[in-house]
Amino acid sequence: MGGDFGPQVTVPASVQALLQYPELKVILFGDQSAITSQLSLLNQLQHPRLSIVHCEHVIANETRPSQALRSSQGTSMRMALDSVSDGQADACVSAGNTGALMALSRYTLKQLPGVDRPALVTAIPTNTDNKTWLLDLGANVSCDADTLFQFAVMGAVLAEQENSASPRVALLNIGEEEIKGNDLVKRCAEMLANSPDINYIGYLEGNELYSGRADVIVCDGFVGNVSLKTSEGVANLFIDSIKNAISTNPLKRLVAKWLFNDLFISLKQLNPDQYNGASLLGLRGIVVKSHGSADVAAFSNAIGEAVHEVKRQIPTKISDRLEEVLLERHY
Amino acid sequence: MGGDFGPQVTVPASVQALLQYPELKVILFGDQSAITSQLSLLNQLQHPRLSIVHCEHVIANETRPSQALRSSQGTSMRMALDSVSDGQADACVSAGNTGALMALSRYTLKQLPGVDRPALVTAIPTNTDNKTWLLDLGANVSCDADTLFQFAVMGAVLAEQENSASPRVALLNIGEEEIKGNDLVKRCAEMLANSPDINYIGYLEGNELYSGRADVIVCDGFVGNVSLKTSEGVANLFIDSIKNAISTNPLKRLVAKWLFNDLFISLKQLNPDQYNGASLLGLRGIVVKSHGSADVAAFSNAIGEAVHEVKRQIPTKISDRLEEVLLERHY
Incomplete structure (x- = not known):
């Protein structure tokens, strides 16, 4: 039960997700008394699809992954991941320390065959009806072309569940023709272009990230x-700027409430912070990372993301697809 | 006379800049008849501080830098840069092909001593009263730690002209503690931390780019x-979103005009596209790159940026500073 707000957010979010997904069962790993007091506030102490596993320890936000690995015994994160690894749970959702979650996930669940490194992926909004899957979001600071290629395959498996049977895959690159890309991007582009199983559409620039031109965008x-x-920074700057523009004049504030009802909804959709639930892709199990600062609705979305991935058997699909694609590349 | 709109934009922009800077002289390199017809429209055929150098050729936007280098004779870009190199002009402003401008600038002007590679830098808006200088913007896709270090020194010289005598220098990095940065960033951080002449404040994340926390932000x-x-993409998405939110209702459109007067001004300031005039820093001369799609006001801003750099003798200051800093590092 990590994240910036602990059970105060994760418990009501779990209850909300249980309402939304009648087939969902939730096991809460954390401090029993803190969880119980939250459940009691919500009158949900006896929820038939909710159980608690008491954990003595928690991994702090500032703990380094290497240290987390050494001292993970009895922590809620480790116990939740173990429950996935031993088949007791189908997925783990955490708002805790990302680096620790990444390290412990790799340690407990292991990578799928053909995956060098798991990737952190999220769906970002676009100005079309489709979302775009962007990966990697920071799990791997240095990648080689093979790793980026695997990211492309894994991202495509996610995107084809929602967007199309043949998702358009792009590499994030920079604009100028000559200096188009570093060696890494160029090498991966060649690999993708030569893979008949991947609908590779070429390079995309940063300003097209939210254009909906690709279903999957790959980068290190x-x-x-x-x-x-x-x-996130630009979005917040815009939102602040709008607030400032209307805060000086009481009449403007009033009118803005009426005018901005639609606007704020659509602005909120554009804030990547709202798209909660980044998946650690490429593991032998489902792990979803929620923002540490997620509120109840956002954490509930992260649980929803895990439910979808379980239903769609994403790890199995990734494993099958990688096998196909890699076989094709080698023979 | 390049850019997407040619003399139609650059000529009126030059006339506007001449009005704004009484000490400015402009030499227009390009097709004489196209320039003359624009000047005639503006009734400025006899402007005492404006002259024309006819050029037979132009470097196309799609020309690769290597090709531009081989066939630059007689092109407006080459002749304008030569005029800086032979002391006829103090600065060159171009809305042409960035890669070609970079390559030809290095070829004609050469780097300053101590500069491995010139950097493309621009000032970005922040939600404080200060701007922040961000570099490199794409001139160098792969950098080593020494190059990033030189970028930091050059950026600080620019920033101290406007922000403070001891500009705060940061490295752009990613958020997670353990996986904080790749080797490049870590090595450069060490160099910066050990340089008493540089006010190094550490790492900044992407969401703090526009926070005003640093005067200079360095990255590859x-x-x-x-x-x-x-x-740019997020800004456009927001602006579109605002337009959509009000376009459905005629009354909302009307009210928005009144309400959004301030807002659109402040939104426009946030659009990096409006901050026109990126400088190629580290050359033995001043070269300012305008957006290809710049309008008259934006191209005029780029000329203004060149005027400021000439007045402040930026290349000399960079050269002096690099000598100091590098001496200090080696002895």
Whole structure:
């Protein structure tokens, strides 16, 4: 039970998700008394599809992954991941320390065959009706072309569940013709172009991230993280700017409430922060990372993301697809 | 006379800049008849501070830098740069092909001593009263730590002209503690931390790009370009979203005009596209790159940027500073 707000958010979010998904069962790993007091507030102490596993310890937000690995015994994160690894649970959702979650996930669940490194992926909004899957978001700061290629395959498996049977895959690159891309991007482009199983559409620039032109956009974790965080920064700047523009005049504030009803809804959709639930893709199990600062609705979305991935058997699909694609590449 | 609109934009922009800067002289390199017809429209055929150098050729937007280098004789870009190199002009402003401008600038002007590679830098808006200088924006897709270090020194020289005598320098990095940065960023961080002449404040994440927390933000050209272009994409998405939110209702449109007067001004300031005039820093001369799609006001801003850099003798200051800093590092 991590995240910035702990059971105060994760418990009501779980109850909300249980309402939304009648087939869902939730096991809460954390401090029993803190969880119980939240459940009692919600009058849900006896929920038939909710159980609690008491954990003595928690991995702090500032704990380094290496340290988390060494001292994970008895922590809620480790116990939740173990429950996936031993088949007791189908997926783990956490708002805790990302680095620790990544390290412990790899340690407990292991990668799927053909996956060098798991990737952190999320769906970003676009100005079309479709979402776009962006990966990696920071799990891998340095990648080689093979790793990016695997990201493309894994992202396509996710995107084809919602967008189309043949999702358009692009590489995130920079604009100028000559200096188009570093060696990494160029090598991966060649691999993707030569893979008949992948609908590779070429390079996309940062300004097309939200254009809906691709279903999957692939980059290394450094670039993906900077890009997503930059988006967050610009979005917040816009929202602040709108608030400032109307805050000086009481009449404007009033009118804005009426005028901005639609607007704020659509602005909210554009804030990547609202798209909660980044998946760790490429593991032998489903792990969904929620923002640490997620509120009840956002954490409930992250649980929803896990439910979808379980239903769609994403790890099995990724494993099958990688086998096909890699076989094709080698023979 | 390049860019997407040619003399139609660059000529009126030059006339506007001449009005704004009484000490400015402009030499227009391009097709004499096209320039003359624009000047005639503006009734400025006899402007005392404006002259024309006819050029037979132009470098096309799709020309690769290597090709531009081979066939640059007689092109407006080459002749304008030569005029800086032989002291006839103090600065060159171009809305043409960035890759070609970079290659020809290096060829004709050469780098300053101590500069491995010139950087493309621009000032981005922040939600404070100060701007922030971001570099590199795509001139160098792969950098080593020494190059990033030089970028930091050059950026600080620009920032101290406007922000403060001891500009705060940050490295753009990703968020998670453990996986904080790739080797490049870590190595450069060490160099910066050990340089008493640089006010190094540490890492900044993408969401703090527009926070005003740093005066200079340094990254490699791939990351900088993706980050700036992403900002552009998000800004456009917001502006479209606002337009859509009000376009459905005629009354809302009317009210929005009144309400959005301030807002649109402040939104426009947030659009990095409006901050026209990226400088090629580290050359023995001043070269300012305008957006290809710049309008008259934006191209005039780019000329203004060149005027400021000439007045402030930026290349000399960079050269002096690099000598100091590098001496300090080696002895």
